[in-house]
Amino acid sequence: MTSNPNNPSNDDDTPKDPLAEMLQNLMGGQGMGNIDPAELAKAAGLPNDPQLLQQMFAQVQAMMSSTSEGPVNWQLAHENARRVAAAGTDPSVNAQQTREVDEALRLAELWLDPVTDLSATGLIGRAWSRAEWVEATLGTWKRLTEPVANSIANALSNALTQQMPEEMKSMMGGASSMLQNMGGAIFGMQLGQAIGALSAEVVSSTDIGVPLADLEMALLPANVAKFGEGLSLPENDVRLFLAVREAAHARLFVQVPWLRGHLLGAIEAYARGIHIDMSRIEDLARDLDPSNPEGIQEALSQGVFTPERTPVQTAALEKLETALALVEGWVDELTAEATSKVLPSSTALRETVRRRRATGGPAEHAFSSLVGLELRPRRLREAATLWATLKEERGIAGRDAIWHHPDLLPTGEDLDDPKGFSERRRLAEASDSEVDDALQKLLSGGYETSDGDEGEASDSKDTSTEKGSGKEPETDESDPEAPTK
Template sequence: MSNFGFGFNNSGDDSDDERRGNNNEGNNNNDGSGNNGAGGPGNFGGGPFGFLFGGPGGTGSGMSSGNLGDLINQFGSMLSGFGTDMNSGDGETVNYSMAERIARQNIGQAAGPKSEDTQAVAESVRLAELWLDEATTLPAGATGSVAFGPTQWLEETMPTWKRIITPLAEKLGDASLSAMPEEMRGQLGPVESIMKQVNSMNFGAQLGNTLGELAKGVVLSTQWGMPLATGRTAAIATAHLDELSKKLGAGNRETLIYLAAREAAHHRLFQHVPWLTERLILDVEEFAAGLTIDTSKLDEAAREFNPEMMNDPAAMQEMMNRFQSQEIQPEVVSSNAHARQRLETSLSLVEGWVDYVVGSALGSRVPEAAMIGAAWQSFRTNGSPAMDNLTKTLGISLSAPKAAEAAELWRRLEEAVGTEKRDAIWDHADFLPVAEDLDNPAAFIGHVTFDADEMKDFNPISEIERLERELNQDNSGEDDRQIGSAGDDENEGDNKDGE
């Protein structure tokens, strides 16, 4: 993996992918599924519950006979099929080694950039930066550009995915155990630690499939309004340019310029609003802190559980089979739902700002800009099945549900106070619009306009001089009062002597 973000590894992307794939061929089935991980490609829906109910990626279907001791031994034998993956997670809640390996297998021989693509991306980014200079006061944030492939995207974004996924998976892993009936938890004993390992592998397998699917379809390093890759390189995936151009209804050159403008605009925002990235990640972590699992359907189904079943694997298997045929999958909820709303609002503000700024920069120069922008909004809204599965399981979305409303707010704000004051809203998190402002921007714009009018004639030097004069007058008055008080004391002393 590059230590400097995108841009230093592109020329050997395909050959490196092939070598890595060859190195891993001997372990293709170590996840025990025979299908590159739980749930099939792109399925992140099994969560931590597959172990319990034998669902996608689960293991319940392998237990069918013997007493509890035999059950544990059989379970241990079954786990031996996982090979080194059982020990590759280093106690992590998510087995990221497995996730990355399965993602690479999922990517396979997906097309990477052509040799001439990086030059085309560089020219498009340079042109977009010139036009963006007229649409925003934020200076250029990208220091380089590159055409990237799926494997490079996976490598560069994996550290950020770990920051996003780990706190969510930790809470879900704990909740998956606590969601079991109390009688069953009391009987777990030595199986509990093994279950945690299986949960880690299950998460890793499903995450690997999801990231592999995302990698094959991603077109920008900032596609979801968050800088998933570190560094300051504008990165565009050019392998699907033909397909994306058809979806956007434009030519390849116009589409590439539009993508370059979006990528460059994101970099301007994230490089010059340094608190923004951390705020987005912290919103995810705060949401995760309040995660619980709604097990009402599971509790209802588990009422038939009898502790004596633990000594009758056939009865246990029959109950699990019944569970599989019912819609009892627990639902992820969070007591910190406000954190999810704040994250979605922040992502909407980011995407809305980029939509409007890019539209302003390209509007008079690229005739198809408005059409491409509208098509992009549809493309973004429809999302991808892999991201939808990730959202369903983790309970949090990286979508920007009110990007259109945010773009309209930024447009109206610019008309009211100008480009400079519009962009100054990003100076501090407390200045940003909140969720209610996106539905009713008039009050927010009126407040900003009022503040701008109040500050229009404000002269900080004159204000300081005025305060100094007032302070001097107060001190002078205090001195006069002290002198008068001293004179009064003197006269009082003379009167006493006369008496």
């Protein structure tokens, strides 16, 4: 009897699950010998792309032969990010584009010099393809997403294990490590896809307001051109405006060394505090089919594994959004100042960027749904108003001095009332000064007596005797117990 390749059977004609057959073949060391890639692609809802299928089989075999570092398979994330970035048109940057980006960033530095007290960085401007952006930023993405990614991968693995048929579990035998890493592999591929999709939207290394690449200043020419489509503005104006924004970000992160760690640390702290609602995962697991990768990926893309925020996490996210808004507001204000007299399209471009940063693109939304983390400065306009107000009150140097220490940063309350910031800071400084004066007085020995007379601890006297005077203490004659003079 000839077996049907679409419905594999064993010797007693009992139907066998296609995924079980695939795993059995792989674990038997037979590679792809007994597997029809076209049928597997059809079953998984994937395109019949032989090269892609070959890569997938290699990835599965790699999962079985070795364990990934932690629950998430970051190698798969990296490979999938590169594949998605190159899926569209991602031509290598040519010499002309490199020259245009370099000239734009150099000019941007000159325009920024009169409007900020922070000095130029001296960084060399780079022109990146989307794949180069992935390579330069993936390490930071891993750092930012690893805590929540690990939690989601573990939850997904547990859900898959619960839904896997008992016969498949027993069949897997010694390959339990692959079962444990299956959720991490699926999530790694999804995360890589989200990062790869972001590479088609960002226009620079700091476009999302966070320094994803360490000490770099770069534009993505293909995405800059895409950004300018439909604006009816000169391409050079668009490039220069975005170059000024990138150069302003670079100055801030280079000349304020603590800021990068402050932002990334705030994101990591928020991510570490996220917990997965396992009861919700258990409910969802009933609808998951381990043999249907497409259904699992759809669940991930819709955010069904996205952790719910606790009140503590909501407060942490508000602080993070305030910090992001302060960075973006400062850059927004300086870019407007630097370009207002040299770029006629400056006002229109500023509004376009503001709306884009406030709403986010499709890839940014997909990333947010996947890891439960939004990196949008919701209060950008209020922050820009605050920095403009501080410049009016304190001048450029006074405004930029706010970045000297994280304790000086404005708060969410200051964004609500920008004009009251200086008065609140003055009152706080006056209160701190009074406390410092009192502490200094206490340490030096000064104090206030109970009757209001000020005395010094070193001058206090013993009222019962006068040492070194040679006099006996006087007595009260009315006291019958007093000694006779």
